[in-house]
Amino acid sequence: MGIAENYGHEANPRSKSANDLARARDAGFHSLSKGFEGFRNSLDSIMSDDPRRSTRGGKILYGGLYSALDQTYEHPQFNVLRRAIREHTLQTVPILDGATFFGPVTDSPWTSVTAIVRATGHSDQTVRRLLVELGHLETLRTPKEAIFIRKDVASDVIERFNNTATLEEASEMLGLTTSVVRKLIDAGFLSAVRDGQTAPARTFKMNDRYAREDVLEFRARALGTFGSTVEPGWLPLGAVAKRCNIRVIDVLQLVLSGRLVNVGRLACGPDIGALRFDWEEVDATQRAPKSSLFGRTEVCKRLRIGNDTFALLVRNGLLPSTQVRLRAGRALSYMVTEQAIDDFDKRFASFSRLTEETGITGKSLRNQIAEGRRRLGLRRPN
Template sequence: MSSTWLDQFDLQASLDFCDLLGRRLARDRFPQLVDMSRRDRWQAISTGFEIAAAGEEALRTKFAEMQQVEGAPQDGPQKRFGILYGNLNRYHTGAAYHPFRSILRDHIIATWPIAAGVQVLGEVLPERRLHSVLTAARETGYSPERVRAILAAHGHVPEKCVGKINAWEVFPAGPAMDLLRRVGCGVTVKAVQKALNMTPSQISTLRMSGYLEPSVSGDGHRPLWDLAAAEAFLDKLLLGAVPVAANEPEWGEIGAVALRFRVPPGDIIRMRFEGRLPSIGTRQGIPGYRGIVVRSSEVAPNLVRAPAGHLNMEGFAKRIGLPRPQVRRLVMAGLTPSTILRNPASGAMQHYVSPQDLDAFHARFVTLLTLAEEMDLHWQKLSGPVRKSGLAKFLHEGRDFGQLYERKDVPTGWFQRVHP
């Protein structure tokens, strides 16, 4: 008689395992054991034996087929593997059955989004190893479609059009833990507007200066905000605020004062946070951001114009179309040249970008905005082609800087293919 993989195990345990596997595979025809004739029972055992005799890999392949073809993870292993799982879990728990229990258990743990604390064939999972899009959606409270778009944007799962169904699209839970935490705590921009009493344009304008950045953002999905962080921003801005009557003309709303002096509202907020704006007030009866007012007479002395032909960080960010925090990181890391000059108002030394520095940036890097300018296109028309091209964003120490790319990575002739 030829030997098989099963020969290394206890004979009775092997027979029982083949019996249970075969009966589970015959479940559609014979839901109950009493429905099976002796011949049917023998055929079921033979079916189980043919699969098991081929070895562990053949068993894992069959297990995957059983769970993928016949159901979804939310059914649970008991339902998907039926009598095979049930008997190995409740009755066949002795040492002779350990090899078979281990193979099924390892397969389930390696492929199933099992939650922490759940027992699988005698072993309690101390922490979640896998999530599916569906379990992640339930954990965060957002729809599977939205969660999938976020996960895909951050490289944890493929996009829906090329991946599996949400219930079976599994991914390692550990690397996605922080992202899912931020998604679970995240709120929509409308919630931020309501909590801080801001308009959409006010939030958009402050984001250009690096304030009220979303906690979760990326291509292909709407951003989410950390409401606690947004409220902390407002509390910090309101620290020491004094009540101001509606008819006091020397005070003005931040946006109105910024418009008068032709500076971003973020510049005025930065003055306050840096201690260069002595006073801040709140209009009586107007809560939140819309009620905040400043004195124009205190703002004016803080306005610093960059030296002729030089850009400050705000101007540089606008010129190349990147958020100010990413631009500042890029400059402070020395990844693009800058010129250090004394700020005439504060006396502090700070970074500016000279025309020569800007030329050096353009020689090494491109952004969506600068690419669009070179190709005489609107940047929005270029966003899709860049994303589909797979052009890799510039990374430094594992962090990206938004839609920033090294010029050398742009394939030769790509400009002509996109815009012949």
């Protein structure tokens, strides 16, 4: 140990003089006098940095010291030394279970990326990307000694894979296409799992993963308590959306909000794809009641305002409105109730309407407003 500390772990004791050996003994004794901490530091100075050390065992790591303790010094008094070297080495060097280091290794705290790949069924590249994302590997292309991972880290990674799903897996669980699931994600129905730790800057694309629990919860909400009664003419999700000229996520929103009653589920399917819908009921939810709601054109005509003014009033909340998806198209349209039109008409009047009802010319009215004799936001006279 003293020779390694003074002259390096590759030094040959036979080449040293008596004085060199005496200085080495003093250095070794000084380290060991510090107890196990000094002993472990001495081991680190002896330990080889050969990249094969994890697979080739103690001979590569410690050379003649390991050979002597393993084959020559069999007296039980050396057991404490063997145990101390074994414990420190297994914590420091990734020697896997099944190897031999002063006996068979069965309690190693290390495992390999390959073992994670076998346990999860995911590719080596996918596993490495998650390890980089979590900060356990620095790069995707790692040297040989970096393919080993501590078991607690491996357990965490395996658990993450088992508890999360890719976009394709989530699509299969829901019985929907990946394009529909992407729209559900964009609409906020599902969210990707984000790691709270600070990960290194990515130089690669890491596919999002989604909590299986959230996916299953969403599926259960969508399936609800619908029975297996399916009437002739009821359509699957994609077909009913196309028939009613709306989006698939709009149909799902109707289901989640409890606005649909005539929904059945095929007995052969446990996923959302097994649902069947009464397209007439779905279509009826998209039609605005003509007797109570008015669109932009009718509102502008009744209040004598332009399209830009209508948009301004709606945007600023001066004209209460609701968004309705009309039968004619996919876009949401702002609709206004009869009561909202009447309330606005009692409080405000457009400039053109004022000139018509008061008999004051437009120029005169503009002058009165400019001079402060009249203010904007005039009440309509009774």
